[in-house]
Amino acid sequence: MTDITKEAMMPPRSFLSQDAIQVFYRLLAALLICAVLAVLSDSFLSLGNILNVLRQASLTFFIASGLTLVVLTAGLDLSVGANVALSACIAGTVIHKTGSPALGILTGLACGGIVGLLNGVMVTALRIPSFIATYGMLWVLNGLTYWYMAGETLHGFPAGFRQIGSGYLFGLPIPVYLLLVFLGIGTLFAQRTIWGQEIYAIGANPVAARLSGIPVPRRLLLVYAVSGTMAGLASIIFLSRLNSAEADIGESLTLPAIAAVLIGGTSLFGGVGTVFGTFIGALILTLVLNGMNLLSVSANWQPLVTGIIVILAVWLDMKTRRRAQ
Amino acid sequence: MRQQKLAYLALPLLMAAAFTSEARADGETIAVFTKNQTNPFFQTVRVGADNMAKTLNAKTLQYIPTKPDSIPEQLSQIEDVVVKKPSAIVFTPVDYKAMVPGVEKINEAKIPVVNITDRSAGGKFLSFVGADDYSLGLETARFLLKTLGGKGNIVIIEGVKGSLTNVDRVRGFNDALKETPGAKLLASQPGNYQRLQALQVMENLMQSNSQIDGVLAANDAMAVGAIEALDGANRKAQVIGINGTKEAIDAIKSGKLLASGDYNGFAQGCLGTMMAIRSLRNQPVIAEIVLKPTVITKDNFGPFDVPLEQRTCPTFEEAGKLSAK
Numbered sequence: 001m002t003d004i005t006k007e008a009m010m011p012p013r014s015f016l017s018q019d020a021i022q023v024f025y026r027l028l029a030a031l032l033i034c035a036v037l038a039v040l041s042d043s044f045l046s047l048g049n050i051l052n053v054l055r056q057a058s059l060t061f062f063i064a065s066g067l068t069l070v071v072l073t074a075g076l077d078l079s080v081g082a083n084v085a086l087s088a089c090i091a092g093t094v095i096h097k098t099g100s101p102a103l104g105i106l107t108g109l110a111c112g113g114i115v116g117l118l119n120g121v122m123v124t125a126l127r128i129p130s131f132i133a134t135y136g137m138l139w140v141l142n143g144l145t146y147w148y149m150a151g152e153t154l155h156g157f158p159a160g161f162r163q164i165g166s167g168y169l170f171g172l173p174i175p176v177y178l179l180l181v182f183l184g185i186g187t188l189f190a191q192r193t194i195w196g197q198e199i200y201a202i203g204a205n206p207v208a209a210r211l212s213g214i215p216v217p218r219r220l221l222l223v224y225a226v227s228g229t230m231a232g233l234a235s236i237i238f239l240s241r242l243n244s245a246e247a248d249i250g251e252s253l254t255l256p257a258i259a260a261v262l263i264g265g266t267s268l269f270g271g272v273g274t275v276f277g278t279f280i281g282a283l284i285l286t287l288v289l290n291g292m293n294l295l296s297v298s299a300n301w302q303p304l305v306t307g308i309i310v311i312l313a314v315w316l317d318m319k320t321r322r323r324a325q
Numbered sequence: 326m327r328q329q330k331l332a333y334l335a336l337p338l339l340m341a342a343a344f345t346s347e348a349r350a351d352g353e354t355i356a357v358f359t360k361n362q363t364n365p366f367f368q369t370v371r372v373g374a375d376n377m378a379k380t381l382n383a384k385t386l387q388y389i390p391t392k393p394d395s396i397p398e399q400l401s402q403i404e405d406v407v408v409k410k411p412s413a414i415v416f417t418p419v420d421y422k423a424m425v426p427g428v429e430k431i432n433e434a435k436i437p438v439v440n441i442t443d444r445s446a447g448g449k450f451l452s453f454v455g456a457d458d459y460s461l462g463l464e465t466a467r468f469l470l471k472t473l474g475g476k477g478n479i480v481i482i483e484g485v486k487g488s489l490t491n492v493d494r495v496r497g498f499n500d501a502l503k504e505t506p507g508a509k510l511l512a513s514q515p516g517n518y519q520r521l522q523a524l525q526v527m528e529n530l531m532q533s534n535s536q537i538d539g540v541l542a543a544n545d546a547m548a549v550g551a552i553e554a555l556d557g558a559n560r561k562a563q564v565i566g567i568n569g570t571k572e573a574i575d576a577i578k579s580g581k582l583l584a585s586g587d588y589n590g591f592a593q594g595c596l597g598t599m600m601a602i603r604s605l606r607n608q609p610v611i612a613e614i615v616l617k618p619t620v621i622t623k624d625n626f627g628p629f630d631v632p633l634e635q636r637t638c639p640t641f642e643e644a645g646k647l648s649a650k
Contacts, residue, residue, distance in 0.1 A: 041533060048558075049532040056525050143391060151368030153572050155549075166557050242520050243553055244572065246546070248363035248393060252519050293529035299486050299515035 019274050022265040025320060026280040029313075033284060037291040044294055051173055057286040058179040059237055061279055063253060064260040065186045066116075066230030068278045069223045071261050072190070073203045074270025075130035077224065079119060080231045081254030082141035085247060087111040087235035089145055092154040092245040101161035108239070109232040115141065116228015120221035130224075138250075145247045155244035165241025175237055179279075182230075186275035199223060203270025259306075260285055263313040284309065353383040353412035355601050357594070358402070360419045360443075361393035365570045366590045367417075370442065372633045373594025374415060380638060381602050386411060394419045403427040407434040413451075413601035414438040415594075421489055422446045437604055441597035442590075443489055452600040454593050454614045458490050461586035461618040462497020462543075465565045467504070468584050468620045469539050472563055476507030477538030480530055482551060484518040484543040491518075491543055494567060498541045511537065516547040523547035527554035540564040545573035545585055552581050569621050574629050577621060587619040587629065592647065595638035603641070614648045 037044040063080050070077045091108030095101055115137065122133035167174045190196040198219050201209045210216050234253070239245055264281030266273025288309055292302050357374045359367040371387055378385045388406065390398035399419045406414065407430055414436055418424035421443045428448030431438050440450040470479075481498050484491035495513070502510050511534050516523030523542060531537065531554065540555075540562050542548035548566025555562055566573050569587035576582035593616070600610045621629050639647060 043533040046532060049529075052528050052532060056528070059521075139391070146362040146391070149363075151362055151365045151371075153365060153546075153570065155572050155575070166553070238521070241553070242524060242550065244520065244549065246363065246520070248361075249519070249521065251393075252517065252522065289525070290529050293512075293514055293526055294533045296512040296514070296533075299483055299513065302515060 019265075019272065019277070022272075022317065022320070023274055023277050023280065025316070026263070026265060026277055026284070030280050030284050030287065033287050033291070037287065037294070041291070041294040044291065049290070049294070051176065053283070053286050053290050054176045054179065055173040056290065057279075057282040058175040059234055059241070060253075060256050060260050060285060061179055061282040062182065062230050062234040062237060063257040064264075064278045064282055065182055065275055066227035067257055068186070068261050068264070068266050068273060068275050069190070069199060070130070070227045071203075071266045071268060072199050072270060072273055073220060073223055074206070074268070075123065075220070075223070076258075076268070077116075077119060077134045077227045078131065078254060078258075079115065079134040079137035079141055080227065080257055081250035081252070082138045082145070083112055083115045083228055083231035083250075084235045084238060084253055085245075085250035086115070086141045086145045086148075087232045088239050088245040088249065089149055089154065089247065091232075091235060092157070092239050095157055095161065095239075096154065099158070101158055104161070104239075105236050108236045109229055112232020112235060113225055113229040116225040116231070117221065119228065120224030123224060124217035124220045138254075142247075142250065145250070149247040151247075153244055153246045157239065157243055162240050162243060165237045165239070175241070178233075178237070182233075183275065183279050190275055195219065195222070200271055203272075205271070256282075256285055259310050263310060265317050267317075281313075284313070351382045351606075353602060353605050354386060355383055355413050355415055355598055356386045356388055356406050356409075356411040357415045357598070358388045358399065359417050360390070360399075362389050362391075363393050365572075366568050366588060369590030369633055370417070370594035370597075372636075373591040373638060374598040375594075376591075376636070377595040377598040377638045378602070381599070383412075383598075383602050385598065390419060396420050396423045399424060400427050403430055407431060407436070410434070410436065412437075412605055415597040415601050416440055416445070416450075417442040418445050437601065439597045439601045439604075441593050451604050452597075452610050452612055452614070454597045454600065454616075456588050456593065456616045457618060458493035459497045461567055461588065462494035462541075463501050464497075464618045464620050465567060465584055465586040466498045466501030466541050468622070469541065469563055469565045470501060470505045470508055472583060473508070473539055475505050478509050478511050478534065478536050479539040479541060480511050480527075480534070480537055481513040482516040482523050482526060482540065482542040482547045483513060484516070484547070486515055486517075494543045498543075508539070516542070516550065518544050518547060520546040520550040523550035524554045527551040528558070531555075531558050531560060537562050542566045544568050545570045545582075548573065548582055548585070549576060552576065556581075569619075569629055574621065574626050577623055577626050578630070580623070584620050584622045587621050589616045589619070591633065591636055592616055592639060596644050596647075599638070599641065599644070611644060611648070614644060616647050 067077050087108045090111050091104045094107045095104035119134050122128045123130045198214045260281035261278050264277035374385050388402045416438050425447035432449050437451050440453045442455050483495050514526045516526050540551045545566035545568045548564050563583045565584045567586040569585045573585040603610050
């Protein structure tokens with residue numbers, strides 16, 4: 001084993017690899033959906049609507065971007081939605097009590113990050129499978145949030161703070177800037193840094209990764225902490241966009257985030273996928289709902305269509321991958 | 326609120342105390358079943374039940390599924406309660422059909438039971454106390470249409486498709502629209518009782534409809550979400566919600582929300598518990614109380630702006646008058 005160097009284990013990933021082809025397919029699918037919607041609805045291609053779609057996709061993307069790293073290591077974080085709910089309720093309380101949005105934002109991010117770190121500890125130190133550890137965490141967080149809120153709703157936050165989620169800068173919604181920033185950071189981190197490459201390697205083959213000298217537990221801790229912190233960020237956007245927090249927001253956020261990662265082409269078996277793909281995944285999910293609203297599609301069809309798209313995306317993905325191999 | 330949280334913590338202790346020392350003649354124990362800890366409505370039911378029990382010198386035990394509206398969990402809570410044998414039960418089924426076998430178990434154990442809020446599809450009850458979702462939808466929509474002068478473009482934001490409350494509320498909305506030939510229904514889209522989803526649906530609908538005059542939302546959280554979307558786009562429309570939550574009252578006070586239909590959770594909790602205790606004490610009970618819908622507006626919000634803890638339960642004589650039938 002001595003002659004196996006780190007480099008030999010991990011050929012540098014060029015972006016023009018299989019991942020790039022997968023991302024290309026997804027972009028094509030998104031464009032196709034856009035073309036169909038543009039034909040069916042006059043209002044679809046308006047600037048207002050495009051900004052709408054981007055802003056709506058951003059919340060799902062923030063949650064899903066951190067989750068992508070977890071899935072790249074062949075793990076799963078089922079607690080992200082519940083984490084958003086708890087972080088939002090705690091950050092909201094801090095803003096109400098102290099009147100300081102800055103303190104609230106820090107608390108929200110910290111709360112999300114700590115929860116993520118705890119997930120990481122369960123997965124690495126206690127060796128609990130991530131699916132079970134984070135599912136348990138989901139219940140713990142729900143319990144804490146329900147108890148803490150006791151059926152109440154927090155609402156009414158300072159106008160300045162509301163700008164983060166609802167404001168505009170040079171005609172673009174502020175969450176869209178954040179979306180671009182985190183899309184950039186996420187892509188650079190995953191594709192261009194050693195840590196990012198190590199995360200891919202862990203997902204592709206954890207044993208080989210460990211033998212080639214990658215500190216697997218430390219990277220896993222990092223990945224779960226990032227996922228939690230991104231949930232914390234999402235909680236801040238949520239608070240500021242909706243002007244309120246309540247205990248039951250989590251459930252409606254987790255599954256779309258997981259769906260965005262999968263539609264985006266990240267494999268549940270780890271080692272394959274991109275943050276950019278996840279962005280396209282969030283975009284596709286949002287486009288479909290946006291389109292159905294614009295076309296006044298009956299309420300009954302909306303979950304059905306969404307479900308079919310998730311299944312179709314994963315199936316197409318597996319098919320194209322097999323051909324590529 | 327702080328005291329309430331302590332009370333939750335003390336619940337197991339209370340439960341132990343309640344079942345070890347045999348209750349005094351007037352110290353009946355009433356088990357109160359509600360659907361979740363997340364909807365503020367059920368918090369008002371629980372406070373109402375506690376208030377009445379205290380007045381009549383009885384005790385309550387709260388049973389709430391930890392996972393909101395969980396059918397298996399409520400079923401196992403029923404199994405527990407049948408073993409523990411409280412004096413009587415005040416019962417809201419998490420699902421009006423699925424919980425029928427549970428109600429039958431209570432009947433077999435010969436524990437007297439009062440049905441509140443959602444009418445069970447089967448089983449034997451001493452009494453039913455509830456509000457009428459259909460007339461709540463009808464009356465709130467009528468109020469909005471009257472405010473708009475009997476004309477305008479209307480959108481409906483629906484709750485969870487297929488849930489009993491949503492079906493009846495939306496039927497009420499639609500019947501009010503049918504009475505008003507000048508009003509035009511543009512779209513009826515799902516928000517699943519979630520604030521974020523309602524906000525996004527509203528944003529999308531505003532893209533394809535340049536003029537929206539009225540929004541009928543099937544609950545307050547969605548109404549407030551729709552208002553956030555309207556504010557964000559600098560547009561104005563009259564919005565109504567249903568439930569009469571504290572947040573809705575605040576929004577009515579500040580002129581953002583036109584009205585909310587009061588579901589009267591507090592009175593439901595009070596009267597359900599009252600009927601249970603009265604039957605235990607061999608006093609006459611009213612077999613069916615369907616509370617009249619109240620449309621809370623800027624002209625009559627006063628009595629609803631009182632903290633829950635300071636409200637007083639109606640008397641038995643008043644109970645009869647509160648009923649629509």
